Every structure is written in C-alpha cells, then in structure tokens.
Amino acid sequence: MTRNQLEVPSGVGSGVMLDVLQGFVHELRAAGLPVSMTENLDAMRAVEHISLSERETFREVLAATLVKHFRHRRAFDTVFDVYFALYSGGIGEDGEGDGEGGDGEARDESGGVPGQQGSGGSGEGMSNEELAEMLLSALMNMDREQLRQLAAMAVQRFAGMEPGRPVGGTYYLYRTLRQLDYDALAEKMMQQGGPPGQPGEDEPDDPLADRFQREEFEARLKEFRELVEAEIRRRLVADRGVEAMARTLRKPLPEDVDFMHASREEMQQLQHAIEPLTRALAARLAQRRRRRNRGTLDFRQTVRHSLSYGGVPAEPKFRHPKPSKPEIMVVADISGSVASFARFTLQFVYAMAGQFSKVRSWVFIDGIDEVTRFFDESNELTEAVHRVNTEADVVWVDGHSDYGHAFEVFHDRHLHEITPKTAIILLGDARNNYHATQHWVLKELRQKARRLYWLNPEPRGYWDTGDSVVSEYGVHCDGVYECRNLRQLERFVAAVIEA
Secondary structure: OOHHHOOOOOOOOHHHHHHHHHHHHHHHHHOOOOOOHHHHHHHHHHHHHOOOOOHHHHHHHHHHHHOOOHHHHHHHHHHHHHHOHHHOOOEOOOOOEOOOOOOOOOOOOOOOOOOOOOOOOOOOOOOHHHHHHHHHHHHHHOOHHHHHHHHHHHHHHHOOOOOOOOOOHHHHHHHHHHHOOHHHHHHHHHHOOOOOOOOOOOOOOOHHHHHHHHHHHHHHHHHHHHHHHHHHHHHHHHHHOHHHHHHHHOOOOHHHOOHHHOOHHHHHHHHHHHHHHHHHHHHHHHHHHHHHOOOOEOHHHHHHHHHHHOOOOOOOOEOOOOOOOOEEEEEEEOOHHHHHHHHHHHHHHHHOHHHOOEEEEEEEOOOEEEOHHHHHHOOOHHHHHHHHHHHOOOOOOOOOOOHHHHHHHHHHHHHHHOOOOEEEEEEOOOEOOOOOOOOHHHHHHHHHOOEEEEEEOOOHHHOOOOOEOHHHHHOOOOEEEEOOOHHHHHHHHHHHHHO
C-alpha cells in the first residue's frame, strides 16, 4: 500500500496517519492483544477502502482485522479512542466543528486557535441558563451535531482543564456534568412530554409508554455523556500526547486481571470469561491428546490396506487407544484475600471437568471440609461457589490459616483414596501463621499420587517472606507455580492434562 492511498482528513499527512496506525498497533500489543504482522498488514489494506471521516466504520474495520476475541474488544476501543482522539470533531473559535482532524492549526487547551478571540465556539456570550436550554432542546430533537458542539462548549466552560495538570478525565467529566445538572435532565425531558409526534402531558397515563420514553431519553443522555468524554479525551491527548494517555488509560485484559486485586467490575468480567475460555481450552487439549496418542502399529490392518497399493504398506495403520484422563483432587485455602483466587480456580477446574475422569474438591482455613457435593448438587457454578463460602465447615479453632493441621486431617481421612491416576492441586499462599507445617504429609501424598502441584497467587518475590513457608512444601511437589490470573491458570491446566 502506498502512502497516498490512505484516505485522511484534509491537513493531516498520510505519512503521519500511517505512523499513527503503527503506534496504534504497538499499543494494542502493549495492552496484551495478540496482533500479528499479517493482521497488521490486513488492517492497512482494509483502511484503503474507508476514510477516517467515517469514524465508526473506520473503528469497525480495524476491529474486524485486529481483534481475535470479544473479551479484547473493550481494550481495543479504549486504545482507539485515545489514538484517534485528535482526529475527532471538536469546536473551533468560530463555533463550527473543527472537523475530523481539523485544519492542522495548533489549538489551545480551550479549543480555540491561540491568539484569537471569539464568542461563537466557546459560547462566551451565552449564559449558563441559555446553554442548558439549548442542550435540553438538542436532546429532545436528538440533534447530534448540535450535541457535539454543546458538549465541547460545556467542557470548555465547566471542566476547568489546565495544560500540564496531572488530573484524570473522570475528574473533568464530573465537574462538567455536575454544572449541567446532568442527573436532572431525564426528568426535565419527561416533563416536556417527549419528542415531536409522541403523546404529551394531556394524554392518559400509560406506564409502559412512559417506561419506553424514559429509556429512550436515558439512551440519549448516555450518548451525550460519551460526547463529553470524547471531548475531554481529545483535549487531554492534545495536551499530554498519545503515548502518555494510552499508558494512563491502559487496563489489563480479563485473562490478565490479578485475582487478588480485582475490582467488582473486573470480577464480573472474569466470571464471563471463564466458560468460553474453558471450552476453547478443552477443545484444543482434546485435539492435542488425540494427536499425541497415535497408538501401536496394527499389523493386520496395515497389510489389508496395503492391497490397494499392490501389497506395499504405504499407509501404516495404528491402534488408537482411548486417552486416559487424570483424576483431580483440589485442596484450596479460602481464608482472607486468597478466597477470590480459590473461587476462580475451583470454577475453572469444574468447568474443565470433561477433561478429567473425576474431580473432587476440599477447602480449608484451619479446618478442612470436602465440598464436591456442592458442585454436584448445583446447576450453576456461581451458586456452588457461594455454598462453598457459606456452608463449608472450615473453622477448627480460631479461623486463622493452619495449613499443617488441615493437611494432616486430609492425610488421615483420604490418603487411601489416592491412586496412581490422581493429580493433586494445592491452592494457597502458604502463609501458615507460624504454625507447624507438617510438610511430611505432602511427601506421603506425592508417593501415592501421579502428580502433586502447588498454585500460589502471590508474586514470586513475596514467597518465603514473613510467615510464608512455600519452599518447605514445594520440595515435595512436582511444581510450584505462580498463578495470579486466568492466563497463568489456563497454561497450568494445560500442563496438568498433558502430564
């Protein structure tokens, strides 16, 4: 693709736009999205046929060529909004939108051209009440172009943005919407009786129609809020630069979110990510297992098939054994901050249950209880995990972690149930509150089991500090793994199944 083939806004060099595209791809990779060179070239070819002035179409074209999984779309949209913020519409000193990229002139932080004065774009000659009336009218008529200009005027007037000030966009958004009395706008729109052609105040009350009308107005307000956010982002990018803003707004992908420090919103993303992730992993592992277990040579079938080649055994035939599936025993610490780690690991393992011949689970704090029954009796994994957290008998003395006692009880009750097909997975940070470790239990478990693994949600730098005794247990394990997110958990489960 030659540089003059890429359609760009007037005043913006095609070479500059290609540099922006390359920076965009680089930031996607930095955010964790797997973008290959081939996909990069596909994106460059695709944008030959679309102009950046068609912003949403341009976004979808890049998403179609660069995004592999729906979980990555949110990160893609964040990077797109930052990298192409300077090519979105704002307002100029004359009150008109400066277009998709503008005319290339430098503008100050208020949106006007430095050194020029004007009242049209900034609304300097307009009172706050008049601005509010214009906004309400634009919302009622859903005039998107006027809403875009009003959003820019509101940011310029109310956000109080200062060049170089290290303040995030959320602060400026709050200041702007508060001055516009954003929360009361829906009620004001309802009082006006809806858009032209809709029933007004004189019509009989219709709860269903009122509900639909309110939802429509709330959707319009959400669109206006997004316009305000876009204008704030555009000005921040112009002030701080694309790379700095990208680093500020960058968020981890769902599979890279730390279990132990996830926000409520990130927790919900993890919940949604588990099931499709396990389905894809299960299919990949089943295929890999079939290829690996080719079996022994079937001499009779090989000779019989060779008749079609004149007796030459050109295609050897093999007996395909049924691949054995390991039994899994999961023993998880659910005390304190590691509880969220144990919850997601249990959900992941049970979602992968089709890859194991049997899955059994225990949870402990200073006492230990088998919780396999909760998963067998519940239709939903989240319901089963809730029962684990509320009904499991895991307190022996004071409810503080005591790995040694929990392991000793597990040994006494279940050692005879461990077979050479059993893989045992221990989950926890190994912070034992300075109790006796009873590490000999793991030695005996390892002697009877097929494999013994330990998953630790803490960073490796924290291991064996304070009351952590992970190394005392680790010497008896086939492997001790740092497991802080879904990506690491996925890799571990794949390794266990293939072992």
